[in-house]
Amino acid sequence: MRLKLVPSNTSWDFFKFSHISLGASALAMVVSIVLVFTMGLNFGIDFKGGTTIRTESSQPVDVGAYRQAISALDLGDVSITEVFDPSFGPGKNVAQIRIQAQGDAESVTPETIAALEQALSAVDPSITFPSVESVGPKVSGELVTSAAIAVSLSILAMLVYIWLRFEWQFGLGAVVALIHDVTLTMGIFAGLQLKFDLAIIAALLTIVGYSVNDTVVVFDRVRENLRKFKKMALKDVLNLSINETLSRTTMTSFTTLLALIALIVLGGDVIRGFVFAMTWGIIVGTYSSIFVAANILLMLGVKRDWSKEGDGGAGTQFANAER
Numbered sequence: 001m002r003l004k005l006v007p008s009n010t011s012w013d014f015f016k017f018s019h020i021s022l023g024a025s026a027l028a029m030v031v032s033i034v035l036v037f038t039m040g041l042n043f044g045i046d047f048k049g050g051t052t053i054r055t056e057s058s059q060p061v062d063v064g065a066y067r068q069a070i071s072a073l074d075l076g077d078v079s080i081t082e083v084f085d086p087s088f089g090p091g092k093n094v095a096q097i098r099i100q101a102q103g104d105a106e107s108v109t110p111e112t113i114a115a116l117e118q119a120l121s122a123v124d125p126s127i128t129f130p131s132v133e134s135v136g137p138k139v140s141g142e143l144v145t146s147a148a149i150a151v152s153l154s155i156l157a158m159l160v161y162i163w164l165r166f167e168w169q170f171g172l173g174a175v176v177a178l179i180h181d182v183t184l185t186m187g188i189f190a191g192l193q194l195k196f197d198l199a200i201i202a203a204l205l206t207i208v209g210y211s212v213n214d215t216v217v218v219f220d221r222v223r224e225n226l227r228k229f230k231k232m233a234l235k236d237v238l239n240l241s242i243n244e245t246l247s248r249t250t251m252t253s254f255t256t257l258l259a260l261i262a263l264i265v266l267g268g269d270v271i272r273g274f275v276f277a278m279t280w281g282i283i284v285g286t287y288s289s290i291f292v293a294a295n296i297l298l299m300l301g302v303k304r305d306w307s308k309e310g311d312g313g314a315g316t317q318f319a320n321a322e323r
Helices: 018-038 063-071 110-123 137-165 168-192 198-228 234-266 269-291 293-300
Strands: 050-057 078-083 093-100 128-135
Touching: 018 168, 018 269, 018 293, 050 110, 063 078, 063 093, 063 110, 093 110, 137 168, 137 198, 168 198, 168 269, 168 293, 198 234, 198 269, 198 293, 234 269, 234 293, 269 293
Parallel strands: none
Antiparallel strands: 050 093, 050 128, 078 093
């Protein structure tokens, strides 16, 4: 028996309340921007600066015991991760502990590091501390700038790709949808004051890729239907295309969410922020590919008289480059 989340043949009108959906999306973006600028993002150690301590032990790393021993020191944001490397020999168990900068200091003081080492040695007498590294505010500021540039360039690259493959109206619709997804993700992190670190930047870049993939699937079908139904109104072509791809879109998002929800429950604290960002991004990305990108395309319109160009198809000269 085949699982179907939606019927194979649907004829829903996705533009019946287009003004409401666009207005709600615009309002959500404004609220997200206000939250980011008023409440601010809860930057993690990667962006605020702090100290990274590497530990090695002959005993297996017990993250829970490490965290319990350190909690008495009241160090604030502390991240403990076990490090896996194929080059490690037997009996070599490595962990990485990251501690946020304390107060106005650029890094953790030697006294605090000594207290931490003493607390961990009480849990694991075989533990050693081969390296201690500090990340100052200058490096953290550079990371913030690099992260913003990375996300901006990824969105710009998507604009160029879709512009070349389709037409500029498609590219603009897709980019507005991407900005919508990234803005709403940053907004929910600001509103809930969830930790925002480099893992969340990786999630944002992944969301950009996932969202544009969803949008391109819909746009590809739009282009095909524009060729087949040259006299059909653009709104009807868009509705037909979204309905034809709805089953694929829904099933892909649903199965991805199943895996992400399992990771939220069972994945532990280390990846929980990344997985939450991905889960939220999948939901808003699926929504935006239908209710934002397609609505923008409907508002801008698209060239329908291709016979004068002599190519007989929609899109630019690069439209069929993959064929």
